[in-house]
Amino acid sequence: MAMECIATLPQRFNENKTKEDPSNFDANLLNQQSNHIPQQFVWPDHEKPTDDVQPLQVPLIDLAGFLSGDSVLVSEATRLVSEASKKHGFFLVTNHGIDETLLSRAYLFMDSFFKAPACEKQKAQRTWGQSSGYASSFVERFSSKLPWKETLSFKFSPVEKCHSQTVKDFVSEKMGYGYEELGKVYQEYAEAMNILSLKIMELLGMSLGIERRHFREFFEDNESILRLNYYPQCKQPDLALGTGPHCDPTSLTILHQDQVGGLQVFVDNKWQSIPPNPKAVVVNIGDTFMALTNGRYKSCLHRAVVNSESERKSFAFFLCPKGDKVLKPPEELAGVISEREYPDFTWSMFLEFTQEHYRADMNTLEEFSNWLKNSRSF
Ligand SMILES: C=C1C[C@]23C[C@H]1CC[C@H]2[C@]1(C)CCC[C@@](C)(C(=O)O)[C@H]1[C@@H]3C(=O)O
Ligand SMILES: O=C(O)CCC(=O)C(=O)O
Numbered sequence: 001m002a003m004e005c006i007a008t009l010p011q012r013f014n015e016n017k018t019k020e021d022p023s024n025f026d027a028n029l030l031n032q033q034s035n036h037i038p039q040q041f042v043w044p045d046h047e048k049p050t051d052d053v054q055p056l057q058v059p060l061i062d063l064a065g066f067l068s069g070d071s072v073l074v075s076e077a078t079r080l081v082s083e084a085s086k087k088h089g090f091f092l093v094t095n096h097g098i099d100e101t102l103l104s105r106a107y108l109f110m111d112s113f114f115k116a117p118a119c120e121k122q123k124a125q126r127t128w129g130q131s132s133g134y135a136s137s138f139v140e141r142f143s144s145k146l147p148w149k150e151t152l153s154f155k156f157s158p159v160e161k162c163h164s165q166t167v168k169d170f171v172s173e174k175m176g177y178g179y180e181e182l183g184k185v186y187q188e189y190a191e192a193m194n195i196l197s198l199k200i201m202e203l204l205g206m207s208l209g210i211e212r213r214h215f216r217e218f219f220e221d222n223e224s225i226l227r228l229n230y231y232p233q234c235k236q237p238d239l240a241l242g243t244g245p246h247c248d249p250t251s252l253t254i255l256h257q258d259q260v261g262g263l264q265v266f267v268d269n270k271w272q273s274i275p276p277n278p279k280a281v282v283v284n285i286g287d288t289f290m291a292l293t294n295g296r297y298k299s300c301l302h303r304a305v306v307n308s309e310s311e312r313k314s315f316a317f318f319l320c321p322k323g324d325k326v327l328k329p330p331e332e333l334a335g336v337i338s339e340r341e342y343p344d345f346t347w348s349m350f351l352e353f354t355q356e357h358y359r360a361d362m363n364t365l366e367e368f369s370n371w372l373k374n375s376r377s378f
């Protein structure tokens with residue numbers, strides 16, 4: 001199995017690293033020091049961004065219309081979602097109900113966090129194998145094709161469903177005094193995304209012709225991830241990538257992006273952009289939900305490009321099932337056992353695979369399936 005081994009200590013890419021953390025990625029420092037980005041951030045020719053990228057036509061789903069129960073609006077929403085999900089798994093959702101003030105506070109605190117000194121950000125440093133915490137360009141995980149970004153990720157479970165640590169408590173434990181408001185805003189943001197994702201699960205269930213409540217109930221006690229993506233300006237955006245080509249291993253992604261633009265999806269054998277829409281969130285199917293639909297709905301290859309003019313920010317809420325749930329399609333979608341596309345698995349195993357054994361890319365689910373079969377054959 002072609003596993004990308006997790007690098008040992010990465011080569012140093014910048015002599016003038018901060019004393020506290022020799023592997024710290026400081027784009028501003030890099031941008032000041034040279035017109036060339038370090039080699040570790042240069043992607044191979046076949047993966048470099050291209051200029052001639054046109055917008056992808058994705059449907060705009062009016063969630064309020066669907067929730068109104070109006071039969072015409074419901075059938076329009078389910079038809080559009082079904083068509084898009086069978087083809088590439090991406091659609092936009094408007095009238096999503098996320099509070100505008102919450103959104104602007106979320107961006108404000110993101111700005112202040114990522115512009116803080118490295119020693120402050122490193123208080124939340126992601127530790128090996130963990131999907132939460134602060135990561136700067138992933139120098140501690142990979143030795144090449146480094147993404148031009150910093151991230152801050154939180155684990156989230158609906159409090160009433162699971163006694164895991166809240167986002168607020170994580171921030172307070174890691175960052176300490178002075179970050180109470182930041183913890184509060186991302187706790188509220190994650191709670192709002194959780195509510196939105198369960199409504200979208202109702203829509204997806206209906207679009208698949210199964211019980212509306214099936215997937216909503218399946219994901220009620222989720223163990224999800226909220227990730228803040230901060231993409232600094234880059235002097236050589238034609239050589240770098242903010243996030244490399246991948247399919248999300250998770251179930252459903254709700255992405256809120258700022259107005260800069262940079263998200264691209266690989267559809268009809270070419271990269272196509274999803275331009276920002278201030279009134280909409282981008283929703284996409286992940287590998288795990290593709291497996292839950294027995295391959296009917298597609299988890300699609302996508303990436304994020306950067307630019308030399310401005311930084312870019314996005315929030316990705318990754319809806320994930322409770323870690324120990326056995327993931328298999330419902331009867332109505334499974335067909336006879338011989339038609340199963342993927343083996344049964346649990347999200348906790350799949351997540352561990354991406355965090356400790358394999359860098360998520362376009363083949364993650366296939367590589368994970370092979371890894372599972374090999375490990376079960378012993
Ligand atoms: C389960 C996850 C792993 C990643 C974050 C979530 C969903 C998307 C995955 C990721 C973004 C895909 C591209 C590679 C990756 C390493 C990254 O660029 O951040 C992936 C995330 C991760 O492993 O941290
Ligand atoms: O920031 C973006 O536009 C996409 C990020 C992404 O695909 C991810 O974090 O999985």
Ligand SMILES: [Fe+2]
Nearest residue numbers: 246247248302
């Ligand atoms: Fe993604």
